Structures are given as structure tokens and as C-alpha cells.
Amino acid sequence: MLTLTGVGASFGLDVLFDDVSLQITPGRRIGLVGPNGAGKTTLLKILMGERDPDGGEVSRAKGVEVGHLRQDVAETRGRSALEEVIAAAGDVTALASRLAELEAAVGARGDDPELLEEYGRVLERFEALDGYTLEARARKTLAGLGFGEEEMGRDVATFSGGWMMRIALARLLLRAPDVLLLDEPTNHLDLDSIAWFEGVLAEYAGAVLIVSHDRDFLDATCNRIAELDGGTLTEYAGTYTDYVAQREQRRAQQAAAAANQERWIAQQERFIERFRAKNTKATQVQSRVKMLERTERIGTPEGDRKTMRLRFPEPPRSGRDVVALEGVRKGFGGHLVYDGLDLVVERGQKAVLVGPNGAGKSTLLKLLAGVLDPDTGTRRYGHHVEVAYYAQHALDRLDPERTALEEIAARVDTSRVNPRSVLGAFRFPGEEADKRVAVLSGGERARLALATLMADPANLLCMDEPTNHLDVASRDVVEEALAAYPGTVVLITHDRHLIRAVADTVIAVGDGGATLHPTGYEDYLARHAAEATRTDAGLVAGHATGTAPAAPRRSKADAAERRRAEADERQRRYAATKDLRAELAEVEAELEAAEEEERRLEAALADPEAYEDAGRVRELVSAHGLAEERVARLTERWEGLVDAVDQAEAAVARDRG
Numbered sequence: 133m134l135t136l137t138g139v140g141a142s143f144g145l146d147v148l149f150d151d152v153s154l155q156i157t158p159g160r161r162i163g164l165v166g167p168n169g170a171g172k173t174t175l176l177k178i179l180m181g182e183r184d185p186d187g188g189e190v191s192r193a194k195g196v197e198v199g200h201l202r203q204d205v206a207e208t209r210g211r212s213a214l215e216e217v218i219a220a221a222g223d224v225t226a227l228a229s230r231l232a233e234l235e236a237a238v239g240a241r242g243d244d245p246e247l248l249e250e251y252g253r254v255l256e257r258f259e260a261l262d263g264y265t266l267e268a269r270a271r272k273t274l275a276g277l278g279f280g281e282e283e284m285g286r287d288v289a290t291f292s293g294g295w296m297m298r299i300a301l302a303r304l305l306l307r308a309p310d311v312l313l314l315d316e317p318t319n320h321l322d323l324d325s326i327a328w329f330e331g332v333l334a335e336y337a338g339a340v341l342i343v344s345h346d347r348d349f350l351d352a353t354c355n356r357i358a359e360l361d362g363g364t365l366t367e368y369a370g371t372y373t374d375y376v377a378q379r380e381q382r383r384a385q386q387a388a389a390a391a392n393q394e395r396w397i398a399q400q401e402r403f404i405e406r407f408r409a410k411n412t413k414a415t416q417v418q419s420r421v422k423m424l425e426r427t428e429r430i431g432t433p434e435g436d437r438k439t440m441r442l443r444f445p446e447p448p449r450s451g452r453d454v455v456a457l458e459g460v461r462k463g464f465g466g467h468l469v470y471d472g473l474d475l476v477v478e479r480g481q482k483a484v485l486v487g488p489n490g491a492g493k494s495t496l497l498k499l500l501a502g503v504l505d506p507d508t509g510t511r512r513y514g515h516h517v518e519v520a521y522y523a524q525h526a527l528d529r530l531d532p533e534r535t536a537l538e539e540i541a542a543r544v545d546t547s548r549v550n551p552r553s554v555l556g557a558f559r560f561p562g563e564e565a566d567k568r569v570a571v572l573s574g575g576e577r578a579r580l581a582l583a584t585l586m587a588d589p590a591n592l593l594c595m596d597e598p599t600n601h602l603d604v605a606s607r608d609v610v611e612e613a614l615a616a617y618p619g620t621v622v623l624i625t626h627d628r629h630l631i632r633a634v635a636d637t638v639i640a641v642g643d644g645g646a647t648l649h650p651t652g653y654e655d656y657l658a659r660h661a662a663e664a665t666r667t668d669a670g671l672v673a674g675h676a677t678g679t680a681p682a683a684p685r686r687s688k689a690d691a692a693e694r695r696r697a698e699a700d701e702r703q704r705r706y707a708a709t710k711d712l713r714a715e716l717a718e719v720e721a722e723l724e725a726a727e728e729e730e731r732r733l734e735a736a737l738a739d740p741e742a743y744e745d746a747g748r749v750r751e752l753v754s755a756h757g758l759a760e761e762r763v764a765r766l767t768e769r770w771e772g773l774v775d776a777v778d779q780a781e782a783a784v785a786r787d788r789g
Contacts, residue, residue, distance in 0.1 A: 133157055133196045133339055134179060134311050139188035141174050148174055152188070152365040154358060156311055161333060161340040163354035163372060166361045168575035168603045172343050175360060176200070179313055179341065199309030201301055201317055213291070213299050214284040217270045220303035224266050227258045238753050243746045252743050259738055266306075273302045276328040277321070278489050294320035294489070305332060312340045318349050319600060322489045323626055345604050347372050348628040390430040400424055447591035447619045451514030452479050454592050454620045455500050460509035462495060469495050471644050473509070479591075482614065482621045484631050484653065487641035493624050494523075494596060496639075496646055500622055501594035520590035522598055526581040532570035536560050536580050539569060544587040551587075558583040574601040582610075591619040599627050628653075708780045716773040723766040730759040 133156055140150040148171035156162065156179075164172050177183040178190060180200045192198070211219065218225060234251040241247065258264075274284050277298045288299060297320040304312065312333075318326050330352040333340055341358075344350055350357070350372035357368045357375035366382075368375040400420045407413035453476055460473040469492040477483060477500065485493040498504040499511060501521040513519075530539055537560075540551040555565045558579045572580065578601040585593075593614075599607045611633040614621055622639075625631060631653045638649040638656040649656045733756040736742055743749055 133193050134198065135191040136175075136178070136185075137189045137191065139175075139178060139185040139190065141171060141178065141183075142186050147363055149360060149363045149365065150187070152360075154365060154367070156339045156341055158310075158337070158339055160356055161336070161354045162342070162356045162358050163350040163375075164341055164343045164358050164360060165345075165350070165372070165375075165604065166359055167605060168573060168601075170360045170362075172360055173315065175365075176313055176315055176341075176343055196311065197307075197309040198311045198313065199304050199307055200313035201297075201304055201315060211288055212285050213274060213279060213288055213302075214267070214270055216288050216299055217274060217302045217306055218266060220307045221266055224258065224263045227254055228263055228266075230254050231258055231263075235753055235757065238749065239757075245746075248743050248746065248749060251749075252740065255737055259734070264734060270302070270306055273305050274299075276325065276332070277302055278325045298325070301329075308336075308338065310338045312336065312338060314340065314342045314344075316344055317342065318344065318346050318626060321626060323486060323628070324488055326626060345599070345602065345607060346627060346629070347604065386430065393427075393430050397424065397427070448516045448518065450479050450517045450591045450620070453477075453512075453514045454479050454481075454517055455514065456512045457499060457506070458510045458512065460499065460506040460511065462499060462504065462507050468644065470499075470646075473644075473646060475639070475646050475648060477592075477620060477622060479514070479620055480618070481637045481650075482617075482634050483623070483637040483639050483648075484635040485622065485624050485639050485641055485646075491641045492644075492646075493641050496641055497594050497596055497622060497624055501592075517592055518590045519592045519594060520585050520588075522582065522585045522593070522595040526585075527574070527577045527601070530569045530577060530580060533568065535566050535568055536572070537565040539580060540583060540587065543584045549587050554583050554587045575603060575606070578602055579606070593617070593619060593621045593623075595621065595623040595625075597625055598623065599625065599630055704784045708784050709777050712773060712777050712780060716770070716777065719766060719770050719773060723763065723770055726759065726762045726766055730756070730763050733759055 135156070136152055136154040139152045141148045152175065154162075164175065166172055174183065178185050180198065181190075231251075231254050234247065234254060237244075237247055238251055271284065279298070279302075283295075288296070291299065301317060317329070321329060326346075326349060330349065333342075333353040340353070342350065342354065354371060355369070357370070357372055359366045359368065359375070359379065366379075368378045370378070400423070404417050404420055404424075407417050410417075455477050457473055457475045460470055460475075461468070462470045462473075473496075475496075485496060487493050495504065498521075499506060501519050502511070502513075503521055503523075505511070531542075534542065536555055537551055540554055544551065544554070552565060555561070560567075560576075560580070560583075567576075569577065569580070582598065598614075599610055602610065607627070607630065611630055614623075614630075614634045621634065623630075623634070635653050636651075638651065638653060640647045640649065640656075649659075651659070733752060737749075737752050737756060742752060
């Protein structure tokens, strides 16, 4: 569907890559990987048609639609999130409008054969594009990406950049182009949404090319890996894990071949040197000289590109309780995030905050780091606690007019720390330290921001997405350093590889509380997946979605009392909503029957033979209109009852409080 042949690209005199060839065909899900600066984004722009290659050819099959997700999303105002996503299916929405016009016309003068023919043709095309399920599919896609019903109705312009990116992704998935080009699609997704997205891509009928540094995501979605490094592109069949193994095997084979060739060359050179002056060997000597000149040298494979060496300074030893939150209440405007929050983080814990976007992970991290103060309640730091905070916007706080050296010197105590030594450890050696921040890439800025954090010792690190913008090799170094760090770490990340490598404690955030689980991430997932089969609260992909706020280290008596209280609350909710739920069940049954009747009439209208009888068509169109009205009326009644049940349950909760 989309083919690159011998493609090259340069910036000025710098060659990014040359003679790159790649075939993107149906069913291929290709992960494009490589170090920062290798040219992945440039190659993606060439595939998108946003940039012409400096050499080679780009071929696209006739009629193939290519859709791409970029990291910059233009704002749209005046539409709801749902309307914005539905608008992506331009052909379907236009057909729906025309279909409504034709239905009205058929009802008025159904004996016009040309009108009936057009109606049948438009209806056939509309159904082929799954037009009747368009809104349902749009809602399902938005829900999978973390949007609730209320958010679906909000104006697009009111969303943050991260949620705008989700809307753009939902538009792309609903449109379902033949080729999907995705640039770091998981950067703004929580773990729930990533898990849902992985399932969608696994079943995607077209071709997919993904630029990502998320190894778990690549493993779950890709069946081929294309590595762009050193100006060349190498393809590997299989998952990311398969690629790593094959790459090491390939490098070992190349190293062995290079060593064998070096030995052979050394033998020829010794022969030439030994017999150069002998006339009787002149022919053999010249033959071997020419042979060496024609020999194409096998390069020694480069190992993983040298990455930064993070060496955390030894921090001062803190007290056992590093930070404690007691009865904390925190809200913004009319939105209450936490109420009565109790949490203790102990010395040496490596804790990861998990929960859906909007649950309050960043707020909790800022409360722990001292960036935000509680509205009520107390935050208490332990003995000798020193806090370092790294946030996603740390890159924006760098002064673009300063050099990397000036930025470090302005932020650290230069009487204790040598700025050039710090920059050297973070891959800014020599003249690289004199680069202005404005000309640094995203990955370089991330390294510089991390350097400012690590330069002075701290025993509590609070980090929000520390590996964003870093390539895989640099992420490995961050993982190793955090795992070896002797202090306390609290972090937010959607990088499951980082979570597994570092976290020994999970703090589940949701429903206005935070529950501490002093186990590793895999054990946390396993235990709560089992619990989800027994309770309605459950967990989805590692996130608490209905767990009541819980303080750490409860006694058995406390746990028993909590279970009794929860059972009482369930009984009160049942009593308060019993009649409403019975009515809701009746309406659901009526709605299901009405929808089935609507589908039956749609199938009848899709039958070409129906249009041989104009009277029959009028009857079907009229009946279909009545069925649509009944479905709409029952849907409105069903939604009202759902709201009533929710309000009744909320009233029970307020009475209990």
C-alpha cells in the first residue's frame, strides 16, 4: 500500500539516513525504533507526504488512505468531543444528511423511480460504512480512551493538550484509514487506555506504523520492528522482544565475521610484507595487493549507543516515615479531588501512582513534593527529608537563551558541584555543553532537565513521567539508576517497563482516595484481577475504579469493620434504588425490542427487491421512522432512570456522611 525505495534525507550537510527501503502492507504492524536524532520523525513526515525525500521514491497505491497522529493537535472550538470525533467520518455524516432528505422525499412522493433508486444507493453506501453504528462506535472509542459521558459533551476547546491528543486519536480510529501512522501515541494515555488501545491495534485490519519508546506497547501491538540507526534501516520479524534477541544475534554474527576477515587480512598483509622484495613472488604479491584493494571491509557492529551515566549522589538518611498526609482535603474550584486522605510513604520505598487520568495522581504527587499545600489536614515530612521534584513541564522551565552549561550553573551550588562534570555524565561533553537550550531536541532537553534534578543530593524523588522524550537506551539507564537509588521514590509513569523495573510499592488513586499496596506491580495486578471477579468494584489494567479510600497498614479488626460497613452501605443503596432499578429493567427490555425492530426494518430497506414495489417502500420508510422515534423516546427515558439511580445512590452516600 505504501512503499519507500532507496529514500534518503539530510539536514544541511548532515545525512540522517540514506538508501532506506520499507514496505507497509495490510496486516503489518511495524514499530519504528532507534535512538533520538536518528531521523524517525523525518521518515514519518516523508511517509505522511509532509516532506519530500532528498533521494529515492515514495509509492502509494491508488485509493489508499493514510492517516497519521502527530504530537501537535490544532484546537477546534464550538463542537463537543463526540461531535468532533463523529465529524472525522466525513463521508458517513454527509450520507446521513442526504439519507434524511431522501426519506422525507420518499414519504412525500414515493412513486418516483429515480428518487427510490437514489435512496437505495445512498442507503447501501451508508450501511456499507456502518453508518447506523457511527455514534455508538464514536462513544465506544471515546470511552476506551477514558472519556466519561459528561466529557463527551464538553466543548473541545475546554480540554487540555493531553485530552486533545486523545480526541485526535479517537477521530483517527473512527475513520479507520488503510494505513495508520502513529507518533508516540501512548504519551498522553493512562494504563487503562493503553490496554484498550493495544486491543484495538491488535485487531486493526489495515497497516500500522508506530514510532514509540514504550517497549511493552510495541510488544503487544507489533509484528515487525524497523530499526533506524546509523543512517540505515534494518527490519526484524516479530515483537520488540524478538527484535532485541535477533539484533544481538546479528551483531554477534557480524562481529565474528569482522574478526575472521581481520585475521585473513592480517595474513595477506604479512605475506605481502615478507615477499615484497622477492622477484619470484612478485606475481603472488601483486595478486594479493589487488585482492585486498577489492575487499569490502566488514564493519565492527556498534553496541548500544553510549548513553548518559546517571550517578545519584548519596543522599542524607531520612527518618522512617519520609512523608505523611493526615486528613488531607484538596480541591480546585468546585471540584474536590481528595477528602480525608491519609497516606504514609516510608524510607526506601519505590512507589508508583496508578489510576485513570483525572483521578488525582499529579495532585497527589505535588502534595507529597510540597508543590501544592492541602486545603485542610496536614503534611508532615520526616527527619532530614530533602525533596526533589521533576514534572512533565520541567522542560518548559528551561531558559531557551541559556546554554546547557549556564542552565546547570544557575540551578546548582557550584561550590559543591562541577557543572561540566554533571553535563558530561548526561552526554553533553565538551562543546555540547555550550549549545543553547533553544536548539536542543526534546530528548536533549529532557536529559538537561534531569541533570538539574540529579545534581544535588535529595532523599525523596517525586517524578512525573521521567522517561518521556527519552529513547530506549536512555530509559534503560534511568531504570537502572532509580532501582539502585538508596533514597525514596514516588513516580507517575505509563511506562510499564519502568514500573516493573523500579516499583516495589503501588499507590492506587481513585474516588477521592489513595490506597497503598506494599507489593510489586505484577503481584498488585494479579491480586486485584482476582478480586475483580468477586466484586463490582474491581480493577481494570492496574487502576482502582471503585475502591473506597483506605489508609495503609489496617489491622484485621479494621478490615472486618470496613467490610461490615460496606455491606450495610450496599443494603441501603439497594433499598433506595429497588423500585427505580425494576423500572429501569423494564425500560431496558422495551428498548432492546425497539432496537431489534429498527434493525429488522433497516435490513428490509437494504434489500434491493423491496424497491420493486413503491407502496412497500413507503410502508417500510414510515415504519422505520416510527421505530427510530420509539428508540429515541425509550433511550431518553432510560438515561433519565440511570441518572435517577445515580442520584439516589449519591443521596445515600451523603446521608451516611
